[in-house]
Amino acid sequence: MLDIVTTESGVIVSIRTQPCSSKNRIIGNYGGRLKLAVTAAAEKGKANKAVIELLADTLHIHESSIHIISGESSRDKRIMIQGITPDDLESLLDRKDRC
Numbered sequence: 001m002l003d004i005v006t007t008e009s010g011v012i013v014s015i016r017t018q019p020c021s022s023k024n025r026i027i028g029n030y031g032g033r034l035k036l037a038v039t040a041a042a043e044k045g046k047a048n049k050a051v052i053e054l055l056a057d058t059l060h061i062h063e064s065s066i067h068i069i070s071g072e073s074s075r076d077k078r079i080m081i082q083g084i085t086p087d088d089l090e091s092l093l094d095r096k097d098r099c
Helices: 046-059 086-098
Strands: 004-006 010-018 025-030 033-037 066-070 076-082
Touching (some): 010 046, 010 086, 025 046, 046 066, 046 086
Parallel strands (some): 010 033
Antiparallel strands (some): 010 076, 025 033
16 A cells, blocks of 8 residues: 555655666555656656656646655655545556556
8 A cells, every 4th residue: 555645735645766767667566655667867857857757647647736845866755746636546556557
């Protein structure tokens, strides 16, 4: 189960990033965090941008709805996703796993 915090404007989810991967993808649950692999290197914010793009594409929302609230220079991050509920997030991620 993912560690998801509900707020008035959306959800906060903890993620673990794996930069310099062979492809952009959501790996799944990693100790309560959502593990993401991105092809971008962890330099000059490239991996952070790739994480936001991957989540926006997967969740079918605008990139401007996703913000890194902590961990910009770390593999462990907390992400604010505005305009969705925990159920929306779990449902969209479950659907992604089945594709």
